Amino acid sequence: MTERRKLVVVGNGMAGARFVEELVARGGRDAWDVTLFGDEPYGNYNRILLSSVLAGTHQPTDIFLNPLRWYTDNGVTLRAGLRVRGIDRRARVVHAGNGVMERYDALVLATGSVPFVPPLERLRLDDGAFREGAFVFRTLDDTEAMMRYAGRSKKAVIIGGGLLGLEAARGLLAMGLEVHVVHLMKHLMEVQLDPAAGRMLERLLKGMGMHVHLARATCGVIGEERVQGLLFADGLTLDSDMLVIAAGIRPNVQLAVDAGIEVERGIVVGDDLATSDANVFALGECAQHRGVTYGLVAPLWEQARVLAERLAGRAPDATYVGSRVSTKLKVAGVDLAVMGDREATAPDDEEVTYSEPARGVYKKLVVRGGKLAGAILLGDASSAPALLQAFDRDRPLSDDRSELLFPQSAHGSQTSAADQPDDAQICNCNGVSKGAIVAAVRGGCRSLKTLCDRTRAGTGCGSCKRDVGAILEAVAGDAASEDPSVHYYVPGVPLAKPELVRAIRERGLKSVSAVFRDLADGKEDPASKPGLASLLKTIWRADYEDERDARFINDRVHANIQRDATFSVVPRIYGGVTSPAQLRKIADVAERHGARMVKITGGQRIDLLGIPKERLPQVWRELGMPSGHAYSKAFRTCKTCVGTDFCRYGVGDSTGLGIAIEKRYQGLEAPAKLKLATAGCPRNCSEATTKDVGAVAIEGGRWEIYVGGGAGSRVRKGDLLCVVGSHEEVLRMMGRFMQHYRENARYGERTYDFVERFGIEKLRRLLVDDEEGIAARLDVDVQAAVDAYVDPWTEADAPKTAEQFTDAIDARGAQAAE
């Protein structure tokens, strides 16, 4: 192995430490000896949560991100409590306090920012230190000093009505002080908010007991030994025991300036994050990229990732091209999400606003060219996730703007999980309490995926995942990160579905093991196997190389495994219509094989439970009926009502249609199960509007087709895809939709999530209007999948693998002689 080069990082804050984490995660330690300088005497902590420490909701120990041991465990030399004083670029050496020197091959500056302190008369003593009772709010030490001093103070003034100032105000208010916020501008948080939102926030803060003084310039401090008040430019004064200066931050660039590196507002970096010296990089609040300095955490993490990719050699050409700035936070306990522009800037920009002073809710969208150019959501962040996503991905918005401001609450309770007590049960499948989830976050789980894996919350039906995410966000704040695997089709192959499909086609990968070999460094992630098998079958159909070990047990033995390792057998009963002879036959089989329970299912079929694996082939043979696929991610059933044959209200032959649908699409593999229904009239007795795909007859011989409905762990009414005039057209449109879903959904993604993600308007344009000309191709491909269907229960007489249906191989006589 070649000798490792030396990498020195200056700054162990949010940016520097995150960069080192990202570098270590990418195997960067193979190439680099890493030394990290931090002038605070700690491991790194989440600076964003300092306000929560001040507010008393977090202990200082709660906000540490990496304990000192993390650095040792990962082979990173941490020099904490040591300030770097100079850089000798010619010798490539940094000089720190106490005569410490460190040579570097590459240097990363992550020096962050320093508080801006306006020139106030009598603020400082002769030695330059602050007069007693005056503070800035930047570090953990600042915070602790403020808390100690506040303990013996009654009244505090905060200079600065921006985010940091209001957070300080909230903390001091919670400690029982009388709190005054003095702000130079005409409304609060003018960087993020428009005047109307600023006024709404002011109202809310005043309602909490805060005093707000706007358009007020401070010129000096009153008091001899310690702060006793403030003097304003207009001659007025305000008594106070303590003063907190939160008037903004400035990039901390002195080190770079002294070293002769190009600096404007911040340290100037290119898309490669290199400074004017190619061996010196900069990121975070100290860096200026394309004229912009960022003060929020998301851009800084993007920079950390890019620089780590480059230096670890994983993607030496990775570039950072700037960030669209958005954030979701709580200001003094009030929900706030802001993104992009505050106000319309072009003549054609559209502003949509909603204001409800009594509840303290203000919402505003800035729409440009049908896309979201900016938004402010104050007091109600329920629409924030969808808007943040539309903003980040620059996606076209729904034409109905009110839908964007007022998302339909499909999730019942309005109380956020984050506000519930610690003993509240969050995951109702696995019985995981809020306290256990909070503890895991504090123990280091920072992505939703690692949190769910660790606590098992959200690993059952998955419906509590949003709640788990809300708790993660509340506890970790912006330190919460997204596990990259959430965008992968399966966790074990680092590609999203479109890229994965392309790679599979280009390389002609026809088996699951070939995919692992070519696209995952040969690492066979067991949990990823079934998803890959399903995808390969959809792509290659008859040419797919079926490796049975890639299937979940249900799909190896074509039955649903039960808690006692027996199986359930559900024969197909088309449209739920049976006959006395068929019932008699099923009854006989159930009796002969000792089915422990015979159950009518929700899909209008009959389930024989408690069948041992080795009896499955015989049960199938005796039934002489096809598999009902009640065990696989595939087309399952089409539930029907009695339609026109018997029902006095029926307007369409739902029974005949349902049977035709089921005969055509039975067993069609899909990313998740497909449950269908047909209803003979809008009374909808078969619940067709809450099925993955449903058809409802309406007067005039026509059928409404609904997609994306469901009544499982989530309840969602399907969206109307189209209205058609015949059974044939219903069959064709349903097939077209299902084929599109098969090709584009993530593994395990039910149609209700898929349709929401894609948007019904887009689906209509694609599938009904055929805007992109893919409809005929989809129809052909779904027909090919239908033609390739083979009833898996025929394996009763032609097993595919050795001992396929053996419960346990008898080896009682196998003991070898001594």
Place this chain on the structure above:
Amino acid sequence: MTRDFDLGPVDRIPPGEGRTFDLGSVRVAVFRTRSGSVHATQADCPHRAGPLADGLVGDGCVVCPLHGYKYDLATGDPLGHACGPIAVHVVSITSDGRVMLSLD
């Protein structure tokens, strides 16, 4: 005292799968990985007695089919949860392709 068992030809276990073997006094799960190695563990998951031999196998691990609990096949250690560990047994393939198991 160690007891040795001849479990028959390795072809009884398809590549990448497991099978349960009933030895009379005890049941064991034997796995054959795609790379050709064999592993043996206790037959039932310590969580809710799921049949481990029916689980998905890969990257040196097995995932129980009932609730997704994952174990290292070589050491028996639980992965990502606190259930277990599971017992592992010494197992090998002879030159003529037979699976030999030793129980302590």
